[in-house]
Amino acid sequence: MTQQQMTALDSVLEYHRCWTSGDIDGAMQYIADDMVCKAPGADVVGKEQYRAFLGGFASMLTGLEDLAAFGDDDHAVLFYYPHTPQTSTSPTAEHFTIRDGKIVETVLCFDRMSFIPPQA
Amino acid sequence: MTQQQMTALDSVLEYHRCWTSGDIDGAMQYIADDMVCKAPGADVVGKEQYRAFLGGFASMLTGLEDLAAFGDDDHAVLFYYPHTPQTSTSPTAEHFTIRDGKIVETVLCFDRMSFIPPQA
Numbered sequence: 001m002t003q004q005q006m007t008a009l010d011s012v013l014e015y016h017r018c019w020t021s022g023d024i025d026g027a028m029q030y031i032a033d034d035m036v037c038k039a040p041g042a043d044v045v046g047k048e049q050y051r052a053f054l055g056g057f058a059s060m061l062t063g064l065e066d067l068a069a070f071g072d073d074d075h076a077v078l079f080y081y082p083h084t085p086q087t088s089t090s091p092t093a094e095h096f097t098i099r100d101g102k103i104v105e106t107v108l109c110f111d112r113m114s115f116i117p118p119q120a
Numbered sequence: 121m122t123q124q125q126m127t128a129l130d131s132v133l134e135y136h137r138c139w140t141s142g143d144i145d146g147a148m149q150y151i152a153d154d155m156v157c158k159a160p161g162a163d164v165v166g167k168e169q170y171r172a173f174l175g176g177f178a179s180m181l182t183g184l185e186d187l188a189a190f191g192d193d194d195h196a197v198l199f200y201y202p203h204t205p206q207t208s209t210s211p212t213a214e215h216f217t218i219r220d221g222k223i224v225e226t227v228l229c230f231d232r233m234s235f236i237p238p239q240a
Contacts, residue, residue: 038209038211040231040233041231067215070190070191070192075188077188077197077213079215079227091227093229095199095211095213109211111161111229111231111232112232112233113231114160
């Protein structure tokens with residue numbers, strides 16, 4: 001399939017499969033240059049800034065449990081449990097907006113307190 | 121419609137409409153006695169404990185912006201921005217499991233730090 005033939009959910013699931021298996025280059029093929037990620041506490045703006053953000057989190061990932069995936073023509077939602085050294089029971093939810101097969105916006109929902117390493 | 125004829129998403133949307141408009145009694149009609157809410161930091165177990173939890177949050181609600189709603193036979197997902205005195209830009213996502221028209225589990229995803237009142 002070309003990216004134009006994929007549904008929004010197809011694109012998002014492929015993006016998700018890539019980055020959670022450590023393939024950041026593959027994941028970034030699904031990210032629009034001017035994407036915005038509305039993350040807790042701050043927006044991440046633009047593909048390069050997002051690459052650093054995603055790569056940083058991916059480097060902490062020790063496992064993954066997927067919970068739900070839904071989508072329509074232009075949007076998709078994922079629910080999953082990222083496993084990190086701090087937690088494997090705190091969920092992450094993402095709402096994606098897709099244009100021309102690429103992710104132009106994500107609203108990222110997770111509890112920062114659950115992912116913060118214990119203070120020394 | 122009886123609750124048995126409603127889809128999982130119908131039930132969840134009606135539950136959501138009730139509590140976000142202050143109708144906690146109406147919302148609780150969609151909650152199973154033995155429900156579990158997996159909330160950030162702690163599980164809320166059982167209908168009465170959940171009533172207190174939901175009522176407490178509902179009392180802080182000053183507005184609402186719905187972002188997305190999806191569902192299948194037994195599950196639904198909502199994404200929305202609850203408006204509180206602290207924030208109107210921090211999203212909440214919920215993943216619901218429905219049995220016999222009632223919510224038996226929710227996985228609740230939000231950033232506690234965004235909703236905490238500033239310390240005096």
